[in-house]
Amino acid sequence: MNNFFRVLFFFSLLFLVACSSNQKVSRIDPNAVVDLSGRWNDTDSRLVADEMIKDCLSRPWYSNMIQQKGANPTVVIGKVRNKSHEHINIETFIKDMERALINSGTVDFVASAPERQELRNEIESQAGNATDETRKDAGQEIGADLMLTGSLNSIIDQDGGEQVIFYQIDLELTDLQSHRKVWIGNKKIKKYISRDAVKF
Amino acid sequence: MNKIALLAFISFLLFGCANKSNVRYDALSQSLERGGFSGAIQTIEKEKEDLYGEKSAFLYHFDLGVLFHYNRDFKKSIDHLTKAEQIYEDLYAKSVTNEAAALLTNDNTRPYRARPFELLFLYQVQILNYLAINDLDGANVEVKRAQMAMEALYQKDSEKVNDNGFLQYLTALVYEMNGENDNAAISYYKAVKAYQEYRQKLPTELVDFTSSSLQKNGREDDLRQLNIPNTETPLSQSLEEKGAEIVVVGYAGHSPILGEMRMSGTFVNGEGLNLTYTDGQTGEVKSFTMLAPIVAESGTATAHIAFSLPEKKVLPFNVYDFSIYLNNEPEIYSESVTDLNDEITRNLKDDWSGTVAKTAARVALRTFAAQKTKKAVETSNPLLNLATSIGTDVASSQLEKADLRVGLFMPNRIHMTRIPVAPGVHDLDIAALDSRGATVSRFTFKQVSVQKGQKLFLFIPAIK
Numbered sequence: 001m002n003n004f005f006r007v008l009f010f011f012s013l014l015f016l017v018a019c020s021s022n023q024k025v026s027r028i029d030p031n032a033v034v035d036l037s038g039r040w041n042d043t044d045s046r047l048v049a050d051e052m053i054k055d056c057l058s059r060p061w062y063s064n065m066i067q068q069k070g071a072n073p074t075v076v077i078g079k080v081r082n083k084s085h086e087h088i089n090i091e092t093f094i095k096d097m098e099r100a101l102i103n104s105g106t107v108d109f110v111a112s113a114p115e116r117q118e119l120r121n122e123i124e125s126q127a128g129n130a131t132d133e134t135r136k137d138a139g140q141e142i143g144a145d146l147m148l149t150g151s152l153n154s155i156i157d158q159d160g161g162e163q164v165i166f167y168q169i170d171l172e173l174t175d176l177q178s179h180r181k182v183w184i185g186n187k188k189i190k191k192y193i194s195r196d197a198v199k200f
Numbered sequence: 201m202n203k204i205a206l207l208a209f210i211s212f213l214l215f216g217c218a219n220k221s222n223v224r225y226d227a228l229s230q231s232l233e234r235g236g237f238s239g240a241i242q243t244i245e246k247e248k249e250d251l252y253g254e255k256s257a258f259l260y261h262f263d264l265g266v267l268f269h270y271n272r273d274f275k276k277s278i279d280h281l282t283k284a285e286q287i288y289e290d291l292y293a294k295s296v297t298n299e300a301a302a303l304l305t306n307d308n309t310r311p312y313r314a315r316p317f318e319l320l321f322l323y324q325v326q327i328l329n330y331l332a333i334n335d336l337d338g339a340n341v342e343v344k345r346a347q348m349a350m351e352a353l354y355q356k357d358s359e360k361v362n363d364n365g366f367l368q369y370l371t372a373l374v375y376e377m378n379g380e381n382d383n384a385a386i387s388y389y390k391a392v393k394a395y396q397e398y399r400q401k402l403p404t405e406l407v408d409f410t411s412s413s414l415q416k417n418g419r420e421d422d423l424r425q426l427n428i429p430n431t432e433t434p435l436s437q438s439l440e441e442k443g444a445e446i447v448v449v450g451y452a453g454h455s456p457i458l459g460e461m462r463m464s465g466t467f468v469n470g471e472g473l474n475l476t477y478t479d480g481q482t483g484e485v486k487s488f489t490m491l492a493p494i495v496a497e498s499g500t501a502t503a504h505i506a507f508s509l510p511e512k513k514v515l516p517f518n519v520y521d522f523s524i525y526l527n528n529e530p531e532i533y534s535e536s537v538t539d540l541n542d543e544i545t546r547n548l549k550d551d552w553s554g555t556v557a558k559t560a561a562r563v564a565l566r567t568f569a570a571q572k573t574k575k576a577v578e579t580s581n582p583l584l585n586l587a588t589s590i591g592t593d594v595a596s597s598q599l600e601k602a603d604l605r606v607g608l609f610m611p612n613r614i615h616m617t618r619i620p621v622a623p624g625v626h627d628l629d630i631a632a633l634d635s636r637g638a639t640v641s642r643f644t645f646k647q648v649s650v651q652k653g654q655k656l657f658l659f660i661p662a663i664k
Contacts, residue, residue, distance in 0.1 A: 085344035158348065
């Protein structure tokens with residue numbers, strides 16, 4: 001077999017490799033840090049939640065409020081806008097925060113506006129259908145003291161296969177009565193991503 | 201004899217991934233004709249492997265995304281276009297194995313990564329999808345992704361892709377809806393610049409909104425720089441007075457697809473390449489000469505070569521324009537904001553010399569290889585030699601197929617009309633018009649409810 005045929009055979013095998021595919025699945029620790037694409041992932045979401053909870057509870061607004069009110073402040077989740085370049089499910093870190101704060105026994109949460117509407121529909125339905133002993137009354141909701149709002153922004157610098165992504169998450173708690181902002185927290189995440197222009 | 205067996209084995213491997221472009225449009229145009237958008241969607245989903253295959257996964261999701269958008273299933277359209285975008289990103293790195301395979305066979309063996317105008321159209325549809333479902337944050341994300349994609353295309357080849365007027369216009373709309381007036385003004389400015397740079401007709405309503413936005417945001421210098429003859433803003437003033445608007449997006453006609461153009465001529469290795477072809481648009485026979493690329497280890501060998509290249513294939517369609525009647529008031533004529541026919545023409549022109557040189561070199565390499573193969577397998581039996589010679593030539597010519605892959609359901613032109621309205625309920629009657637202005641079909645929207653400050657999007661898919 002001369003060189004020409006050897007080269008042709010080698011390229012043909014490469015071609016066969018190009019047409020093939022395989023898939024492997026393995027289970028990993030939910031807390032493991034795995035960065036595949038460089039996009040926003042569960043680790044970023046967890047970092048934001050941890051940082052925000054720590055910051056939120058260590059600031060003076062909390063003790064001031066406890067002093068004034070004599071009870072845990074009640075918070076409602078408002079709009080947290082995604083102004084970044086990725087479709088990010090903001091609910092994941094908001095829910096992480098909500099869960100950590102409720103479990104710490106320091107803050108109470110009431111249902112958000114869309115959730116309240118669903119609950120009110122249920123109460124309305126109960127009014128005509130549930131027994132007197134089990135029926136829940138309208139007009140007994142707890143009004144929130146504070147509203148949590150915020151935004152997620154990103155700035156990107158890219159050149160060919162290189163990218164620097166900067167995420168900034170800003171959250172703020174606003175007193176619903178006075179509209180005074182009692183806490184502003186932010187978390188910054190910066191990532192450098194490089195992609196090869198060629199792969200095997 | 202073992203060389204013949206090896207040759208047969210190699211041919212078997214190389215024919216593994218066949219070109220599906222030729223059958224795709226024929227099959228889908230029939231489904232579209234018979235069953236409308238839903239019919240075409242069903243056929244694509246049912247015959248995914250036969251019509252697209254793994255190498256054209258981008259187009260599978262792209263075509264479905266576009267069809268679902270026309271069919272007003274915006275969420276499914278978003279899902280498919282997101283997958284198409286993901287495939288585009290994943291194919292950033294060129295695979296050595298795929299490139300080697302393409303070198304031996306043809307460009308169809310490479311996974312398809314989208315032409316620039318398809319990618320920009322993808323973002324236009326995604327922005328419109330999110331606006332249609334009132335997800336402003338989603339539209340905002342798509343605007344940013346589109347800007348990144350445009351920047352990447354510009355960095356890759358600033359001669360070919362610089363900016364896109366309609367994409368900038370949509371960006372300005374989204375910024376306006378976000379209350380980001382400075383950013384909106386910048387995007388309006390860039391939109392006008394892009395239309396001017398590509399010598400496209402400036403939509404009069406874009407001029408109106410750009411003038412208004414730049415004036416309001418203290419950017420008179422920018423406005424002067426654009427050199428727009430008329431900077432009056434009756435539409436923006438009307439929008440301010442009325443407080444809401446209906447935005448009608450019309451898809452007029454079918455974009456061209458790609459057909460095969462045969463070329464043949466003489467290749468003198470490393471010296472000259474003389475080719476003759478028939479222009480598909482004019483029917484004229486044309487010839488040209490260019491510097492031939494060098495095929496390694498072939499000296500100054502000469503070969504007669506023949507191959508196919510993609511050329512624009514115009515499809516028949518009826519709709520060229522729209523006229524809109526709002527609450528039986530005088531009609532409003534829509535204006536084209538983007539022309540996909542022009543985009544395809546420009547893209548093919550941009551890629552022309554590169555594709556010719558690459559394909560000619562590949563075909564020449566294969567021709568030289570075929571000559572060596574014939575010599576290597578020569579026997580004392582003249583009949584067997586003749587059969588081997590014919591077989592080698594047929595196998596070699598069959599391997600060369602033009603890459604005809606392109607999105608099949610893009611419109612020929614996109615029209616957008618912004619109609620200021622007072623908050624309340626409105627009736628719209630929209631006529632799709634042929635080239636002489638006669639009505640081809642009508643689209644009626646009864647009791648459309650528009651709230652204060654809202655921009656309500658309506659879509660007219662008239663691609664047939």
